[in-house]
Structures are given as structure tokens and as C-alpha cells.
Amino acid sequence: MASPEIETLTQALARLPGLGPRSARRAVLHLLKKREGAMAPLLRALEAVNERLATCDICGNVDTSNPCGVCTDPRRDSRALCVVEEVSDLWALDRSRLFPGRFHVLGGRLSALEGVRPEDLAIDSLIRRIAAGGIDEVVLAMNATLEGQTTAHYIAERIEQYPVRLTQLAHGLPVGGELDYLDEGTLAQALRARRPIG
Amino acid sequence: MASPEIETLTQALARLPGLGPRSARRAVLHLLKKREGAMAPLLRALEAVNERLATCDICGNVDTSNPCGVCTDPRRDSRALCVVEEVSDLWALDRSRLFPGRFHVLGGRLSALEGVRPEDLAIDSLIRRIAAGGIDEVVLAMNATLEGQTTAHYIAERIEQYPVRLTQLAHGLPVGGELDYLDEGTLAQALRARRPIG
Numbered sequence: 001m002a003s004p005e006i007e008t009l010t011q012a013l014a015r016l017p018g019l020g021p022r023s024a025r026r027a028v029l030h031l032l033k034k035r036e037g038a039m040a041p042l043l044r045a046l047e048a049v050n051e052r053l054a055t056c057d058i059c060g061n062v063d064t065s066n067p068c069g070v071c072t073d074p075r076r077d078s079r080a081l082c083v084v085e086e087v088s089d090l091w092a093l094d095r096s097r098l099f100p101g102r103f104h105v106l107g108g109r110l111s112a113l114e115g116v117r118p119e120d121l122a123i124d125s126l127i128r129r130i131a132a133g134g135i136d137e138v139v140l141a142m143n144a145t146l147e148g149q150t151t152a153h154y155i156a157e158r159i160e161q162y163p164v165r166l167t168q169l170a171h172g173l174p175v176g177g178e179l180d181y182l183d184e185g186t187l188a189q190a191l192r193a194r195r196p197i198g
Numbered sequence: 199m200a201s202p203e204i205e206t207l208t209q210a211l212a213r214l215p216g217l218g219p220r221s222a223r224r225a226v227l228h229l230l231k232k233r234e235g236a237m238a239p240l241l242r243a244l245e246a247v248n249e250r251l252a253t254c255d256i257c258g259n260v261d262t263s264n265p266c267g268v269c270t271d272p273r274r275d276s277r278a279l280c281v282v283e284e285v286s287d288l289w290a291l292d293r294s295r296l297f298p299g300r301f302h303v304l305g306g307r308l309s310a311l312e313g314v315r316p317e318d319l320a321i322d323s324l325i326r327r328i329a330a331g332g333i334d335e336v337v338l339a340m341n342a343t344l345e346g347q348t349t350a351h352y353i354a355e356r357i358e359q360y361p362v363r364l365t366q367l368a369h370g371l372p373v374g375g376e377l378d379y380l381d382e383g384t385l386a387q388a389l390r391a392r393r394p395i396g
Contacts, residue, residue, distance in 0.1 A: 002289065003262040005250060009243035015236060017228050018221035027214040029286050031244075032260040035251060038213060043248055045207035046229075046241045052203060053233060062230040064201040088227050091200065 006032075058129075060105030060122050062087050070094065070103055077101045079136040083126060083155065085109050085143060093141060101137075104129065109147040110154055123155060130162050137165040144171055204230075256327075258303030258320050260285050268292065268301055275299045277334040281324060281353065283307050283341060291339060299335075302327065307345040308352055321353060328360050335363040342369055 002010070006028060014024035031039040049064060056068035063069055070076065070090070080101025084090050090103045106121040130138065138159060142148035152168060159166055172190040173179075179187065200208070204226060212222035229237040247262060254266035261267055268274065268288070278299025282288050288301045304319040328336065336357060340346035350366060357364055370388040371377075377385065 003250075003267050005243065005246040005262045009240075009247045012236070012240040012243045016225040016240075018224055019216065023216035025289065026216055026286070028247075029260075029289070030215050032247075032251060032285070035248070038210070039244070039248055039251075041206075042210040042214075043241075043244045045203070045210045046237070046244060048203040049207045049226075049230075050233070050237055050241055052201075053230060053237075062227075064203045069201050087230070088224070091223065091227070 059090075059103050060087070060107055060125075061090055061103065075100075078134060080139070081129065081135050081137070082139040082141050084141050085148060085151070089141065089143070099139070101139075106151070109142065109145075110151045111147050118154060121151070123158065126155070127158055130159060130164060135164055137167060140166065140168045142168075144169075257288075257301050258285070258305055258323075259288055259301065273298075276332060278337070279327065279333050279335070280337040280339050282339050283346060283349070287339065287341070297337070299337075304349070307340065307343075308349045309345050316352060319349075321356065324353070325356055328357060328362060333362055335365060338364065338366045340366075342367075 009031075010021070010024045010028045013019055013027050014021045016024075019027065031042065052064035053062065054064065054066035054068075055062055056066050056071055058067045058071045061068040061070055065072070077100045080099070081104055082090075082093060082099050082101055083104045083106065084093065085106050085108060087105055090105055093099055094103075104122065104126050106123065106126070108116055108121055110116055110118065110121070129135065140152040140155060142152040156166055170193065171186070172193055173182065173186065177186070182190075207229075208219070208222050208226045211217055211225050212219045214222075217225065229240065250262035251260065252262065252264035252266075253260055254264055254269055256265045256269045259266040259268055263270070275298045278297070279302055280288075280291060280297050280299055281302045281304065282291065283304050283306060285303055288303055291297055292301075302320065302324050304321065304324070306314055306319055308314055308316065308319070327333065338350040338353060340350040354364055368391065369384070370391055371380065371384065375384070380388075
């Protein structure tokens with residue numbers, strides 16, 4: 001019923017995560033109504049990103065420059081390296097601004113089920129970065145899933161021979177977590193890693 | 199942390215209804231990862247719509263042609279006219295494909311609170327369409343809100359003098375509605391408009 005162009009736009013939006021056909025339609029209506037205020041800025045922003053989009057040769061981040069903004073930021077401590085599974089993990093950790101170092105994106109996790117082997121991930125390039133020296137600490141920030149932890153173990157073994165401090169994110173209660181609602185695995189890890197008070 | 203271009207794109211997406219900062223970020227990551235499969239089609243679709251976008255001079259619909267696809271569709275019955283508040287209402291009714299006629303978009307509803315007067319809505323153009331003749335039935339499909347119904351009453355009075363059948367959408371139980379959960383207003387209307395069985 002809407003024109004083919006509008007239908008195509010609705011479908012393109014509906015394929016974004018978090019949007020379905022219904023919300024895509026609402027979004028399109030919003031764009032149609034606010035041509036100057038919403039449609040034009042979105043179009044310009046998409047064009048700008050699409051034009052300059054690049055994957056960082058050093059860390060695997062996606063950015064509009066290569067090397068990316070994180071790798072070239074002089075305020076960051078180049079001696080600390082945080083290894084993550086995906087670009088989204090890099091962004092999530094970076095938003096918190098708690099990690100002052102640089103990152104390395106693996107591009108996934110080892111998975112026998114999905115047939116993801118070490119050579120499918122950016123592990124060799126990680127080892128080369130560490131072997132090149134100048135790095136004191138490597139933080140393995142994999143997801144707290146079976147596959148994430150398997151990946152962390154595998155990488156830990158490969159890094160062992162290099163003179164770096166190897167750490168991983170703490171596991172335990174999330175902020176606001178109520179014991180009654182948490183799974184046994186989390187409770188077990190929180191109990192195992194319990195710390196003296198004061 | 200992300201480049202200015204990526205930040206701008208995230209903010210443009212976050213302003214869409216149904217998306218917030220968080221889901222906009224996820225959507226941007228999706229676009230960055232799937233440059234060919236998601237970014238390029240969305241960009242092309244936006245460009246196509248932005249280029250051809252127009253408001254229909256006849257009915258007020260937004261489309262990529264003027265007059266719009268609904269007004270120029272020869273399979274539609276030009277003798278039946280459905281009056282709606284917003285373009286989104288036109289789309290909602292049209293999706294159901296239950297109304298075979300044409301539409302007229304008012305562009306809002308009368309509202310003393312928001313200072314919306316009859317001359318702010320496309321009511322005069324509606325009267326001109328009806329006065330021009332060739333229309334047998336006008337369906338007032340305003341929202342079942344106080345303001346929607348006030349608007350319907352006002353338009354009904356203006357149309358009275360013309361030889362058209364004037365109807366409005368039925369009010370009553372929505373499909374799947376359970377009496378226990380429905381408001382008194384809906385129940386009262388469903389009871390008042392009760393119909394003989396069989």
C-alpha cells in the first residue's frame with residue numbers, strides 16, 4: 001500500500017536489531033513527517049559513516065579511521081591490553097571509561113558447535129602484539145559463558161610464555177543482584193571468590 | 199569514544215520512536231558489521247525516499263508520489279471516503295485492506311488544550327472534496343478519544359448539508375478483550391450498541 005520506496009525503507013529498518021515490522025513502520029512515519037529534523041540528519045550521518053567506515057588493522061575495532069580512535073589516542077596506556085570477543089564488547093567496556101589501556105577484538109569465540117577454531121579468530125595477531133613487547137598486562141574480558149571461558153583458557157595458554165601479567169574480569173554478584181533471583185553458577189562463583197571485609 | 203561520525207549516526211537513530219540510546223548503539227554496530235547487507239540497503243532506501251517524498255495534495259498522505267498511490271489507485275472506490283486524524287491512521291486502516299475507498303488525512307484533532315482549531319486541520323479541503331460531488335459515503339474514523347470524538351462531531355455538523363451517508367467506526371469490545379479487564383467506558387458503549395443474535 002505504501003510506495004515501493006517506503007516499503008523498502010521500512011524493511012531495511014525492520015532488519016535492525018531491536019526493531020520489528022511495527023516499530024520500523026512507526027520510525028518511517030516519523031522520518032516522513034520530520035523530513036528536515038529527522039530524515040535529513042539520519043541520511044547525512046549514514047552517508048558519512050558509510051564513506052569512512054574501516055576495520056582497525058591493529059585491534060579489529062570498527063571506526064571511521066584506521067588505525068581506530070582508541071589505538072591512536074595518546075592518553076591511553078599502551079602497556080595494558082584488554083582482549084574482547086566482539087566490537088560491541090569493546091564499546092561496552094569503553095563506555096564505562098574504567099579501562100585506560102588499549103583493546104584487541106577477537107571477532108568471536110571458540111565454539112566446537114559452530115565450528116569456530118583458533119585460526120578463525122584474531123588470536124595470532126594478538127600473540128604478535130604481545131610478542132612485539134611493550135605490554136605489561138593482558139586482561140581477558142571474555143563473556144562469562146562456557147565458550148567465552150574456553151576461549152580465555154586457550155588464549156591464556158598461548159600467552160603463558162610471554163612476560164606479561166595475565167588477568168581476567170571478576171565473576172560474582174552483579175550490582176543490584178538479589179541472591180534469590182541469581183542462578184546457582186553465579187552464586188557459586190561469588191562464594192568461591194569471597195573476600196575479607198575491611 | 200566512537201568517532202564523531204558514528205556518534206552522530208547513533209544519535210540520529212536514537213531519536214526514532216521505539217529506539218533509545220542503547221538500541222540505537224546496537225543497531226549501529228549491526229550496520230557497521232554488515233556493511234553490504236544492512237548499511238548499504240538502508241542508505242539506498244533512505245536516499246530513494248528522501249528524494250521523492252511528497253505530501254499528497256488531495257488527501258494529505260505522505261508518499262513518494264503526488265497524488266499518492268492511494269488516490270491514484272484505480273481499483274479503489276472513489277465514492278467512499280474515510281477521514282482519519284493522522285497518516286499513521288491511514289496506514290493502519292489500509293494495512294487491514296478492509297476499506298476499499300479513499301482517504302482524507304486531517305493532520306491532527308481539535309484540541310482546546312493544545313490550541314488546535316478547525317482551520318489548523320485539513321477540514322476545509324475535506325468539505326471541498328465532498329462539495330465537488332461523486333462521494334456517497336464518508337466514514338469518520340477518528341480515534342476513540344475525547345478529542346477524536348469532538349473532531350468527529352464537528353466534522354459531522356459541517357458535512358450534514360451534503361447528500362452523503364455519514365458513518366463512524368463501531369465502538370465496543372476489541373477482539374480478545376476480556377470484560378474483566380476492560381474500562382467502564384468501553385463496556386458502556388458495547389452494551390449500548392448491543393445487537394440481536396442470529
